[in-house]
Amino acid sequence: MSDTSINLDELRQRIDQLDSDILNLISERASCAQQVAHVKLAEDKDAVFYRPEREAQVLRRIMALNKGPLDSEEMARLFREIMSACLALEQPVKVAYLGPEGTFTQQAALKHFGESAVSLPMAAIDEVFREVEAGAVHYGVVPVENSTEGVVNHTLDTFMDSSIKICGEVVLRIHHHLLVSETTRRDKVSRIYSHPQSFAQCRKWLDAHYPHAERVPVSSNAEAAKLVKTEWHSAAIAGDMAAKLYGLEHIAEKIEDSPDNSTRFLIIGNQDVPMAGEDKTSIVVAMRNQPGTLHALLEPFHRHQIDLTRLETRPSRTGVWNYVFFIDFKGHRDEPNVAAVLEEVQLRAAELRVLGSYPIGVL
Numbered sequence: 512m513s514d515t516s517i518n519l520d521e522l523r524q525r526i527d528q529l530d531s532d533i534l535n536l537i538s539e540r541a542s543c544a545q546q547v548a549h550v551k552l553a554e555d556k557d558a559v560f561y562r563p564e565r566e567a568q569v570l571r572r573i574m575a576l577n578k579g580p581l582d583s584e585e586m587a588r589l590f591r592e593i594m595s596a597c598l599a600l601e602q603p604v605k606v607a608y609l610g611p612e613g614t615f616t617q618q619a620a621l622k623h624f625g626e627s628a629v630s631l632p633m634a635a636i637d638e639v640f641r642e643v644e645a646g647a648v649h650y651g652v653v654p655v656e657n658s659t660e661g662v663v664n665h666t667l668d669t670f671m672d673s674s675i676k677i678c679g680e681v682v683l684r685i686h687h688h689l690l691v692s693e694t695t696r697r698d699k700v701s702r703i704y705s706h707p708q709s710f711a712q713c714r715k716w717l718d719a720h721y722p723h724a725e726r727v728p729v730s731s732n733a734e735a736a737k738l739v740k741t742e743w744h745s746a747a748i749a750g751d752m753a754a755k756l757y758g759l760e761h762i763a764e765k766i767e768d769s770p771d772n773s774t775r776f777l778i779i780g781n782q783d784v785p786m787a788g789e790d791k792t793s794i795v796v797a798m799r800n801q802p803g804t805l806h807a808l809l810e811p812f813h814r815h816q817i818d819l820t821r822l823e824t825r826p827s828r829t830g831v832w833n834y835v836f837f838i839d840f841k842g843h844r845d846e847p848n849v850a851a852v853l854e855e856v857q858l859r860a861a862e863l864r865v866l867g868s869y870p871i872g873v874l
């Protein structure tokens with residue numbers, strides 16, 4: 512036997528030993544999480560086991576402690592799955608998402624809650640809201656803005672009619688692929704299916720590579736992937752989940768025009784989330800239509816040195832809501848400077864609603 516094979520044997524023995532240690536430690540961790548659940552139940556019979564702020568703290572701590580060689584995001588993803596499995600022992604989190612199966616929203620849901628969560632596809636954004644409001648699921652996941660295409664208006668509009676709260680956010684890098692089935696004549700692609708947002712995100716690539724193919728907008732990328740299964744001259748633009756779900760092959764990968772194309776999703780629920788340490792707050796404010804409105808609204812944020820991360824205006828649908836602003840900023844509503852700003856804004860606004868304070872997306 513050569514030296515290398517002796518080394519290899521030794522290394523494998525060492526790995527076996529480490530795996531046994533990891534196994535025991537994960538089991539011990541799972542028992543601890545089970546005990547936490549018993550304590551929570553003893554305090555409150557309707558206790559929510561899943562704690563967004565605690566999970567964010569666990570992941571951030573792991574990332575800060577990590578010394579490599581695995582990078583911190585990779586390590587956090589492993590711990591994400593361990594937490595998800597521990598939680599599922601007591602009660603798997605039930606999550607409604609904008610479907611159908613195979614959409615980026617499902618991918619975002621699993622990225623946030625881990626693979627042990629039970630994810631349920633809904634046909635429309637308002638259905639996700641309704642399922643959460645009715646208590647049929649613990650949380651919902653809806654897209655809210657894309658780095659290339661901007662805000663998902665429908666999600667913002669649905670907040671205006673709902674008492675739902677924002678409990679978290681998750682940002683997903685969006686990679687689009689050109690996909691076909693095994694029976695597609697790759698040299699004869701004359702039609703491409705996708706969601707309008709995806710067409711917009713791949714416009715330049717399509718103009719350069721498929722200028723003459725008909726672009727047919729459909730309700731989701733997953734729907735596009737499903738359609739190409741039965742058409743020999745069609746292709747779809749969709750992501751990895753849809754490709755896997757429908758067994759499609761890639762003609763071209765990562766065809767999005769902007770390399771850092773990403774979408775932000777909101778986790779919606781019925782819960783007020785306590786402070787995690789690095790938080791964001793989302794509010795909706797209605798202001799009267801008069802000169803200086805925007806200045807009056809933003810001035811307190813500037814004075815209290817609060818970082819705005821997003822500002823959107825939507826047309827009002829009632830008389831009172833002359834101007835409706837959706838504002839995201841850094842900080843939690845329980846922090847004194849945030850509480851002070853909210854109080855001041857309240858005085859200047861026709862109406863103010865805090866949609867939620869929640870941990871800034873970790874993964």
Ligand SMILES: C=C(O[C@@H]1C=C(C(=O)O)C=C[C@H]1O)C(=O)O
Binds near residue numbers: 544563565595597
């Ligand atoms: C164990 C707890 O409950 C759940 C499980 C967690 C975990 O496995 O670390 C963290 C937060 C909760 O979602 C807890 O609240 O500490």
